Amino acid sequence: MIKVLFDHQIFDRQTYGGISRYFANIIKGGNSAGEIEMIKGFLYTNNYYLQQNSINFSELLLSTFLKKSKHIYKKNNNYCNRLLSRGNFEVFHPTYFDTYFLDQLKKPLVITIHDMTYEEMPEYFPNNDPLPEQKRLLANRADKIIAISETTKTDIIKHLQVDANKIHVIPHGIDNKAPKYEEVENLPENYLLFVGSRSGYKNFFMFARAFKILTEKHKDIVLLLAGGGPLETGDSEFLIRNGIFDKTRQISATDSQLNMLYKNALCFVFPSLYEGFGIPILEAFKNNCPVILSNCSCFPEIAGDAALYFNPDSIESLAHQIETLITNKSLKSKLITAGKKKLETYTLDKCIKQTIELYKSLVD
Numbered sequence: 001m002i003k004v005l006f007d008h009q010i011f012d013r014q015t016y017g018g019i020s021r022y023f024a025n026i027i028k029g030g031n032s033a034g035e036i037e038m039i040k041g042f043l044y045t046n047n048y049y050l051q052q053n054s055i056n057f058s059e060l061l062l063s064t065f066l067k068k069s070k071h072i073y074k075k076n077n078n079y080c081n082r083l084l085s086r087g088n089f090e091v092f093h094p095t096y097f098d099t100y101f102l103d104q105l106k107k108p109l110v111i112t113i114h115d116m117t118y119e120e121m122p123e124y125f126p127n128n129d130p131l132p133e134q135k136r137l138l139a140n141r142a143d144k145i146i147a148i149s150e151t152t153k154t155d156i157i158k159h160l161q162v163d164a165n166k167i168h169v170i171p172h173g174i175d176n177k178a179p180k181y182e183e184v185e186n187l188p189e190n191y192l193l194f195v196g197s198r199s200g201y202k203n204f205f206m207f208a209r210a211f212k213i214l215t216e217k218h219k220d221i222v223l224l225l226a227g228g229g230p231l232e233t234g235d236s237e238f239l240i241r242n243g244i245f246d247k248t249r250q251i252s253a254t255d256s257q258l259n260m261l262y263k264n265a266l267c268f269v270f271p272s273l274y275e276g277f278g279i280p281i282l283e284a285f286k287n288n289c290p291v292i293l294s295n296c297s298c299f300p301e302i303a304g305d306a307a308l309y310f311n312p313d314s315i316e317s318l319a320h321q322i323e324t325l326i327t328n329k330s331l332k333s334k335l336i337t338a339g340k341k342k343l344e345t346y347t348l349d350k351c352i353k354q355t356i357e358l359y360k361s362l363v364d
Contacts, residue, residue, distance in 0.1 A: 001037050002363050004030065005089040008042030008076035009096035016048050018279055019114060022172065023095050024049035029352030036356055039089055041080035044072050090363045097134040102141060108362040111138050112146040115276025116155035117201065124200040136160050144358055146170050151298035152276045168358055171302075173351035174282040174343065181263065182256035188222040188249070192322065193265035193289070195226045195258070195280045198235060203271040203294065203312055205238055210318040212242050218326075225250040226261050262287035266326045270294070273312055278302055282346055285339030290332045292321050302346075306338035 006027060014020040024047065030036040077100060084092070084101055093110045094101065118125050118132045139145060139160045145167045147153035153167050192211060198204035211223045223244065225231075231239070231250050239245035253261060262268060268284040274297045281303055284291045293299040294312035308325055311317040325332060 001035060002091065002359055003037045003039055003089040004091045004093055004359050005039045005041050005080075005083060007080045007092075007094045007101070008045070008073070009094060009098055011042060011045040011047045011050065011095065012073045012076060013096065015046055019095070020047050021049045022112070022114075024052075025348060026093075026352060026355055029348070030356055030359075033352070033356055036359060039083065041083050042076040043079050044076060091359050093359075094138070097131055097138055099134050099137050102137065105141075108143040109138070109141055110144045110146065110358065110362070111142045112148070113139070113152060113156055113276075114148055115152055115274070116159055117274050117276070119159040120155060120274050121201045142166065143362055144168060146355065146358065148172050148277045149298045149301055151301055168354075170351055170354045170358070171346055172277050172279055172282070173346045173348035174279070174286060175348045176343075179259040179263075179287055180256045181260045182254055184251065184253065184257050184260050187260070187264060188220075188224065190218070190220050190266055191222040191224040191249075191264075193224050193226060193261055193268045193284075195228075195268065195270075195283075197228050198225070201273045203273050204235075206312065206315060207269055207271040207318065208239065208242065208244060208248075209315045210322065211247075212244050213315065213319040214322055215244060215247060217323075221247070221266070223248045224261065224265070226253050226258055227251075258283070259287050262289040265289050267292055267322065267332075269318070269322065270299070271310075271312060271318065273297070275299070281307070282343060285343050288336045288339075290325055290335040291339065292318070292325060304338075304342060306335060306342045308335070 006023060010020045010023055027038040030038045081101070084104055087106060089107060091108050091110055092101070092105055113135065118129065139156065139162050143166065145156065145162065147156055147167050147169050148171055150169055153169050156162060156167055157164055194204065194207060196202070208223065214221055225248065236245060239248050251261070262284050267290045268280065269292045270278060270280060271294050273294065277298055281291055281293070285306065291303060291307040293303055293307045293309055295309035296312055299307070300309065308321045310321045
C-alpha cells in the first residue's frame with residue numbers, strides 16, 4: 001500500500017477554509033479507497049473539516065490548554081520533521097508552501113497550487129511576502145504539480161517557468177449528496193448573495209456600486225454578505241457614503257445555512273478579478289442558485305454557459321446583468337439547469353481518484 005505523508009501547515013492556519021477542506025477531502029477519500037494510506041504529519045488541530053469527515057483524528061483535537069498555546073505550529077513542525085527523517089512513506093504532499101522540509105526530503109514531492117493570485121495581483125499584497133518565492137522553490141523541486149484549473153496551469157507556467165509536463169490539472173470537485181439546510185433567522189425575501197472575503201481583488205466595492213444602481217428601481221432588494229468576517233470600518237463607511245448600509249446584511253453562516261442562502265437568493269454574484277477555481281460557483285449550482293461572474297480569470301472555464309458574465313471594470317455591465325437575470329424567469333431556469341449539468345464535470349470522487357492516480361504514478 002502506498003503511503004502519502006501530509007504535513008500540518010494548512011491545518012494550523014485554518015479552522016475553516018477552502019484549502020483545508022480540499023486536503024481533508026483528499027485524506028478521507030484516499031483512506032476510503034483502500035489503496036493509499038494517508039499519514040497525518042501533525043499532532044494537534046482543531047480543523048473543522050477533519051472532524052466533519054470523521055477521519056480518525058479524535059486524538060488530535062485540541063484541549064483547552066493547547067488551544068491557548070502559542071507553540072502548536074512548532075510542535076506539529078517538529079513531529080512532521082521526525083516523520084520526514086524516518087522516511088516511512090512513498091510520497092510527500094505538503095499542504096502549503098513553507099520550505100522547511102526541502103533539505104531533508106528524499107522522496108517524491110507533490111504540491112497543489114490553487115491559484116497564482118500573488119503573482120497576478122501583486123498590487124494587493126505586501127512586497128516582502130515570502131509566499132511567491134516559497135512557491136517558486138517548491139514548484140521547481142516538485143516531481144508533480146497539481147493545478148486546479150487550466151487557467152492556474154497557464155499562470156504557473158507564465159510566472160514560475162516550470163516544465164508543463166509535470167503540471168497536472170485536477171479540478172476541484174463537490175460531493176453529490178443532497179444539501180443539508182438550516183434556517184437563517186430573518187432572511188430577506190429578495191437579496192443578492194456575495195460569499196467570502198471582501199478584500200481588494202475580490203472586487204466587492206464594485207459590486208456594491210452596481211447594487212446601489214439596482215436599489216433605485218428595486219426598493220426592497222438586500223445585499224447579503226455570507227462569511228468574510230464582520231464589516232470592517234472601511235466597509236461600513238463605504239456603504240454609508242453610498243446610502244446602502246441599511247440595505248446590507250452580513251451573516252456568519254454554517255455550511256447548512258450557506259446552502260439555505262444560495263437556495264433562496266435572487267442570484268449569486270462573484271465579481272472577483274482573479275481566482276484559481278471558485279468553489280462557491282459549484283455550491284451555487286448545487287443549490288439551484290443562478291450565477292453571475294466577472295468575465296476574467298478561470299470563470300468562463302469553470303462555469304461555461306451556466307452563468308452570466310460581466311465586465312469587471314464596468315459597474316453598469318454588472319447592474320445590467322443582475323437586472324436581466326432577476327426579471328427573466330426563463331433565463332434563471334435555463335441557468336439553473338445548465339449549472340446542474342456542469343456539476344457532473346466537477347465531482348469530488350473524480351478529484352480524489354485522479355489525485356490517487358497521480359500518487360501511484362510516482363511509485364509505479
